[in-house]
Amino acid sequence: MTIPRYLAHRALLGVVQVLVVMAGMFFLTEALPGDAAVTIAGDNPDPAMIADLRERLGLNESSWHRLGDWLVAALHGDFGQSLLAPRSVVDIVASAAEPTLLLAGLTLVLLIPLSVGLGVLAAHREGSRLDRLISGTTLGLYSAPEFAMGILIVTVFAVKLGWFPPTAVGTSLTDNPAVLVLPVFVLLLRPICSLSRLVRAGMIDAQQSDYVRHVLRLGLSPARVRFTHSLPNAVAPAAQQLARTVDWLVGGVIVIEAIFVVPGLGTTLAAAVAARDLPVIQGLAVVFATTTVLVNLVADIAARVLAPTAEVGR
Amino acid sequence: MRTVRGYAIPATLVAIPLLLALFGPLFASGDTTKDVAFSLDGQHWFGTDFVGRDVWNEVLLGGRSLVLVAAVATICTYLVAVPLGLVAGMTRNRALDEVLMRPLDLLLAVPSMLMLLLLVSIAPQAPWVLIAVVALINLPDVVRISRAAALSLSARPAVEAMRLQGESRIRIGLGYVARSMRRTLAADLGTRFTGATYLVASASFLGVGLSPQASDWAAMVDRNRVGLFVQPWAVVVPALLIVMLAVGVNLTFDRLLRDRQPTFLETP
Numbered sequence: 001m002t003i004p005r006y007l008a009h010r011a012l013l014g015v016v017q018v019l020v021v022m023a024g025m026f027f028l029t030e031a032l033p034g035d036a037a038v039t040i041a042g043d044n045p046d047p048a049m050i051a052d053l054r055e056r057l058g059l060n061e062s063s064w065h066r067l068g069d070w071l072v073a074a075l076h077g078d079f080g081q082s083l084l085a086p087r088s089v090v091d092i093v094a095s096a097a098e099p100t101l102l103l104a105g106l107t108l109v110l111l112i113p114l115s116v117g118l119g120v121l122a123a124h125r126e127g128s129r130l131d132r133l134i135s136g137t138t139l140g141l142y143s144a145p146e147f148a149m150g151i152l153i154v155t156v157f158a159v160k161l162g163w164f165p166p167t168a169v170g171t172s173l174t175d176n177p178a179v180l181v182l183p184v185f186v187l188l189l190r191p192i193c194s195l196s197r198l199v200r201a202g203m204i205d206a207q208q209s210d211y212v213r214h215v216l217r218l219g220l221s222p223a224r225v226r227f228t229h230s231l232p233n234a235v236a237p238a239a240q241q242l243a244r245t246v247d248w249l250v251g252g253v254i255v256i257e258a259i260f261v262v263p264g265l266g267t268t269l270a271a272a273v274a275a276r277d278l279p280v281i282q283g284l285a286v287v288f289a290t291t292t293v294l295v296n297l298v299a300d301i302a303a304r305v306l307a308p309t310a311e312v313g314r
Numbered sequence: 315m316r317t318v319r320g321y322a323i324p325a326t327l328v329a330i331p332l333l334l335a336l337f338g339p340l341f342a343s344g345d346t347t348k349d350v351a352f353s354l355d356g357q358h359w360f361g362t363d364f365v366g367r368d369v370w371n372e373v374l375l376g377g378r379s380l381v382l383v384a385a386v387a388t389i390c391t392y393l394v395a396v397p398l399g400l401v402a403g404m405t406r407n408r409a410l411d412e413v414l415m416r417p418l419d420l421l422l423a424v425p426s427m428l429m430l431l432l433l434v435s436i437a438p439q440a441p442w443v444l445i446a447v448v449a450l451i452n453l454p455d456v457v458r459i460s461r462a463a464a465l466s467l468s469a470r471p472a473v474e475a476m477r478l479q480g481e482s483r484i485r486i487g488l489g490y491v492a493r494s495m496r497r498t499l500a501a502d503l504g505t506r507f508t509g510a511t512y513l514v515a516s517a518s519f520l521g522v523g524l525s526p527q528a529s530d531w532a533a534m535v536d537r538n539r540v541g542l543f544v545q546p547w548a549v550v551v552p553a554l555l556i557v558m559l560a561v562g563v564n565l566t567f568d569r570l571l572r573d574r575q576p577t578f579l580e581t582p
Contacts (some may be wrong), residue, residue, distance in 0.1 A: 022419050027574050028432050068354040140561035140567055143508035147519040151535055155546050166542070195576070251427030255516055259539075270520060273431050281432070296422075 003304070010300055018286075021293075022074070023059030026067050037171040058111030070282070079283040083161045084275055092268065100264035103231040103256070104249050106180065107187045111245070115192045116235065119199025121222070123234075126204055135200070147253045150186040150259045157182060165262040183260045187252045191245040195238050209233075236302075243292075243299035250288050324569055326561030330513065330553040335377025343372040353545070360547040363538050369548045375529035376552060380518070381559075383508040387448035391506060395453050396492070396499065399460025404468045404487055418454040426451045430513055434522040448513045452506055456499075465499040467491045504537055504567025509562050515556050531556055536559055 073080065079089035122134040141149075158166035164181050206212055207230050211222035215225050261267075265284060272280040349519040353362045360369035402414040428450055434523035457469035467473065468491055476486050517523035538548035 017420055021424055024420075024424075025432070043347065044532065136565070140565050143505070143512055143564055144516045144557045144560045145512050145532075147516060147532070147535060148556040151539065151542075151549055151553045155542065155550055159543055159546060219529070247425045250425035251516065254427050254431070255519065258520065269428070273522075285424075285428060285432070288428050293423055 006304065007301065010297055013298045017293045018290050019071075021289040022071065022282075023067060025282055025289070026070060027063065045180060048246055074286065076186065079286070080279040081311040082280050083277050089279045092280055093265070093283050093287060096265050096268040098262060098264075099262050100253055100257070100266065101228050103180070103183055103187060103264065104260070106255060107191075107249065108239050110184065111188055111191050111195065112242075114188070115195035115238070116199050116231075118192065118196040119234070119238075120231070121201055122196065122200045123203035123207070124226075131200075134196070138193035142190050142197075144189070145255075146186055146190065147255045147259060149189055150182075153182060153186055154259070167259075179260075183256045183262065186259075187249065189254055190248055191242075194241055195245070198238040198241050199234050202236070202238065203230055206230035206233040239299050239302045243296040246292055250292070320569055321566070324562055324565035325460065327558045328566050329562075331377060331559040331562070334374065334555065335559075338374035338376075339378055342371050344442055360475065360551055361545045362546045363534065363541075363545075364392060369534075369545075369551065372529050372534055372548075373531070373551055373555070376531045376534055377555065379441070379524055379528060380514055380532065380556070381513065382508060383444055383524075384448070384514045386446045387452070387510045388503070388507045389515065390449040391452045391510075392499070394449065395456035396495070397437060399457045399462075400464050400495075401493060402457070403461040403464025404483070404491060413436045415457070419455055421450075421454050426513065427507065427516065430517055430518040431520065431522060434517055439522075441524060444514060448510050449518075452509055452512060456502070456506065459502055460495060463477050463495045464491050467494050478568050501571055504563055506561050511556075511560055511563075 077090065079093075081088055082092055085092070117136075118134060122131045125131045154166050156165050165176070165179050166182075166208070203226075207226070211223055212229055215229055216222065220229075253264065254269060255267035256262070257264045258270065264288070268280065269284045271277075272284065360373070363369050365373060390546075398414055402411045405411055430447055433447045433450075434443060437447075468486075473486055473490060476490065515532040516525060518530050519536045521533075521536060523532070524530055534552040535556075536547050540544070542549055
């Protein structure tokens with residue numbers, strides 16, 4: 001398959017994925033017990049008031065009808081109003097996006113050089129004590145839940161040593177960069193572990209391959225061979241894992257924002273789920289799902305460009 | 315001697331949380347009289363928690379739910395995923411393969427924590443709901459692995475020979491392909507279990523897992539966070555046990571796989 005055809009194929013699949021996920025999310029959130037009318041009515045609900053609220057919020061229309069309306073509006077960038085606050089969903093998501101984007105962006109920026117570096121280093125010293133230390137640590141830590149690691153790290157570095165603030169309460173992430181250190185560190189842990197292991201395995205494979213042996217015989221310097229010939233092949237599988245990482249980052253961000261009390265998308269989602277604020281949940285679900293699909297798309301294409309022979313994205 | 319030494323650290327890391335989780339409830343006292351919240355006087359080994367319960371007693375009680383829910387969810391994943399993968403990998407009907415595999419691509423497009431939050435909050439708070447959701451989230455990966463294994467196995471001459479002899483497809487599938495897949499699947503088991511543990515614990519931490527009143531390590535971390543400065547033990551002990559469990563299981567499985575090379579590395 002040529003690159004443009006592959007691109008078109010993958011892009012189409014991506015669009016279908018997002019649409020189906022949007023419809024799926026819509027019906028899922030519909031199934032949440034209770035609805036916003038009950039939530040707004042409060043502790044002593046008056047049946048007449050609930051009926052009136054349902055009518056005004058459009059909750060009495062059929063689900064299919066509302067799905068259609070919602071999809072058409074969403075494609076125009078209108079995700080409706082929050083049921084609980086007099087704000088539009090777009091407004092709520094936009095204002096919560098900044099801290100989350102800052103956390104996730106900073107993590108990604110640090111993640112790639114750190115994990116590639118660690119992987120290349122371990123592969124270079126394969127079998128050494130350093131390699132065993134890196135491999136053992138990355139293997140052990142990659143499935144440790146962020147909340148448990150996070151709380152242990154906070155206990156040591158914020159409570160006992162007092163080096164960094166334990167939460168982001170009462171300050172903004174941009175004004176006080178020290179607040180960012182611990183959350184980003186915890187967010188980095190899992191993806192670094194999986195990526196650097198893949199880079200290490202890929203580097204060792206590539207260094208032992210016939211063509212690398214061949215270019216070495218041709219007289220190219222080992223360092224040049226390592227970085228221009230082996231590394232791209234080693235990074236290709238890692239690029240796909242990077243897409244998986246976005247899934248971890250979304251999960252990690254929800255947990256990390258809870259631990260460090262960051263007012264971002266994760267906190268907004270948790271609050272919206274608790275309050276059954278359907279439009280906000282649907283808007284956030286679309287944002288998260290679209291990001292995941294887009295990053296998968298980019299990763300598949302990157303992997304194909306880096307290593308054209310590899311079987312990628314069935 | 316080398317191999318025994320290699321197992322010492324991983325085995326210890328798994329054994330402590332696992333034994334506490336499985337047998338802890340037998341040693342826990344039913345005495346739940348409440349003391350002062352977040353106190354650290356000498357009366358309690360690790361002090362008291364946010365409502366004044368003994369932390370050590372809660373630790374003894376709180377591991378079982380996590381380990382059992384994660385283990386049952388892992389088993390359920392395999393029970394559903396392996397037959398699906400077997401059918402998709404062995405069928406010669408391309409359309410059936412697509413029908414089975416395409417929906418899984420969609421499942422992968424939804425971030426797992428988002429799915430967990432939504433699905434678990436829809437259903438009543440019960441262990442079986444959590445088990446079903448965690449099993450569902452882990453499903454696509456296991457189906458893919460079993461499909462790939464079945465696909466490469468069913469191309470073998472042995473399978474062709476059995477077909478020529480007129481063996482039924484069900485017999486070939488269960489008697490040969492499924493049995494030969496065992497190794498590939500066993501190699502993956504550790505990852506699946508730690509993955510399930512991760513999801514179950516994170517759900518409980520976010521308050522959508524088990525009942526908030528239940529004694530649970532992850533819920534303890536969440537509930538006792540407010541007292542971190544006063545009484546860190548109530549948070550550190552359960553968090554450390556969860557990390558030890560995840561790290562230990564990973565390291566142990568890695569050891570097992572490396573010692574049984576090359577038979578275990580029969581990846582398709």
